[in-house]
Amino acid sequence: MLQLCRLGLLLGLAVAAAAVLAARLMGWWGLRAGFRLFIPEELARYRGGPGDPGLYLALLGRVYDVSSGRRHYEPGAHYSGFAGRDASRAFVTGDYSEAGLVDDVSDLSFSELLTLQNWLSFYEKNYVSVGRVIGRFYGEDGLPTPELTQVDAMITKGLEANKQELKEKQKFPPCNSEWSSTKGSRFWCSSKSGGVSRDWIGVPRKLYKPGAKEPHCVCVRTTGPPSDQTPDSPTHRNRGDLDHPNLGEYPGCPPLAITCSFPR
Template sequence: MLQPLVLGAACAAAALLLSCGLAGWRGPEAAPPTPRVFSKAELSRYTGGAGSPGLYLAVLGQVFDVGRGRKHYGPGGSYHFFTGRDASRAFVSGDFTEPGLVDDVSGLSPIEMLSLHEWLTFYKREYIFRGKLAGTYYDANGEPTQALIDAELVTEQGRKLKTESELENKVFPPCNSEWTSGRGGRVWCSTHSGGIERNWVGVPRKLYKAGSKNYRCVCVRTDGPASNQPESAHNRGDLDNPALREYPGCQSLSDSCVVVDE
């Protein structure tokens, strides 16, 4: 008597699957292909043309399938020159000639390397990772080379510089600026100059880097303690910072200055 009951239960389960639209369920989807190690010759075939096995590019030795962006990366597309190769340097140099479409990033600044890493993050997010490219950044077994380690160290320097710059911008936000042929140049401060929102306006000053003749226009607080001495009874804000210079001909506490030739 147990067998019919079991069979009936099985039929009931099947009917439930059908009623729920699950009869066509086939289990978990197949796992994506295992990432592989490409040679430069192999990758050069992945340019999306006739007979090409796909549409791939590499950034810092990581290979991505950009087929979903064919209108941009396919033959005739505005970024087609990136495909079938690792042209890491061109992502930040803007040199899209053959000599510039290379993977050599030696000599790029930390900030440029950080920008390149942001491109790498973009491809990881938007496209399919297919493997690694043997050569500059990975060996034939897909293991990192010293060149990749060096590139990552420079990128980390870029992160630190960016953090320092963001902190400096909070203390010394960039000025607003304009130039017209009739009136010349002008810089001024507001509660949102330089895209930095705050509850004070400040006055324009030239901020110099140590040992450099170059400067940038910043807005400086004029009251309260100095930023590097928050417990001080000082009440001139950051006006006494030794890296600051006033604009010639501008009133010391004016929030707007005409830029004159020096």
Template sequence: MNKLVKLSLAVLLLASVIAWYQPNLIYNTKDIHDFAAKFPALVSFFKWFHAGKATNSKVEDASSNEVEDGSPELAEPTRIFTKEELAKYKGENGGDIYLALMGRVFDVTRGRDYYGPGGGYAFFSGVDGSRAFVTGDFKPEGLIDDITGLGSQDYIGLRDWLDFYMKDYQYIGKLQGLFYDADGKTTEYYHDAKQWIKEASNYKEDEDLFKEKFPMCNIEYKPEEGSRVWCSTKSGGIQRDWVGFPRSLYSADSKNIRCACTQETDLNDSLLKEYPNCPKDATSCMLPK
């Protein structure tokens, strides 16, 4: 598609979404950028806009050191962080803000309003909270780098978020831990994770259909209140003409659980469970602390 046409579509779509959702952002380009980062659907759109009709192989390999389009690895950093060192970069006293995703460290200082102290995503700063990007568990025990046993859609979500950060923030180093060793070399776990993402991507079409049937809930977390999940006509990045009811959605092997918005006709599905102390017809539920 012609670059100018793509640019026009990008501007029109983003302006429409923002004008509908939060019109006061229209005049602040930094807020528009950070607003877009919060929605998987817009992340995917901007990935398409920047990269055009990229091949799936390039997208699937976003977590790899190898760039399959043949471009040189000029941006590959050599700095290695320990977890203790990374924890110092939370933006306190006006300092820099770094976060890690699947072992890759990014400088998100320009998103201080969101990642800095008091910001809505401050819990991601100074740690590798890869798992929480897709589980929505923002408590300390959920902000971990271990992504073992996630569902296919979760691995696809991690792939998309990593692709987003690689394109929109500065990749400055690697975190010693599960994905990279003390010399910055990839670990066996790194290659396992890469395979999990690849296998998940092979089932993307089926997962997309499943996501449309059981879209993810909206979720927010407040330390003093806990987590709240709720459904709307645009939750989980899925625009639809129904709201749905929040339910715990179990994977077939019962190892993974997430919140899903469910239509009345699907409430009897064996993979769905009601949240305790939440009315059956409620569209919003507080989760147990």
């Protein structure tokens, strides 16, 4: 009897967990009350003209009521081409021709998709989402298509790459630089060079990135342990990141100079 009670309890917990998971999935992907599914021909009626039922646009298959921004999207306005359709591609390319006002984003780069994600955040914040378009990004059941899943995965990968780039920029901030036809080139470091505020200045070095054709100038810490070691590491040589294998000195520039000049 005790075992049966335990089995019943476990089954009850499993059912409850499944219900919670289902509720979460419906929250993420399901259509909430008031949401609609549009076919493209139906959405095309929502262009804000006389007699039109409203002023909507779609981005990555999500439909937004942009009536509050009518002056931007109504007929004759600068962005009127976005109304009544999913023109996701044009948000990135700026091609407002009929050939450019389309939803095909399959060949966009990571950075371009991140721009699209920023636009999506803008519409989520400033306008009301009213439904989805059946087609490239959502099926007849209102659930994401494989193409939308792939776009979301690429956006996630782009965000991770941005995070890694920011982390590297904190480690190796870009140098200040200038060039003139009379004086030649100059690279130098400061406590805010590269837009990275820090409590050290560093010295200019060439950073060689895998796959890059040319190195670029970065500022490198000269004291303390390397960035991949803890401050109390007993093995470091108090040279900061100077011994990093991807770094190189500028010929003719003193190793610890914060400014390197290269006359013409």
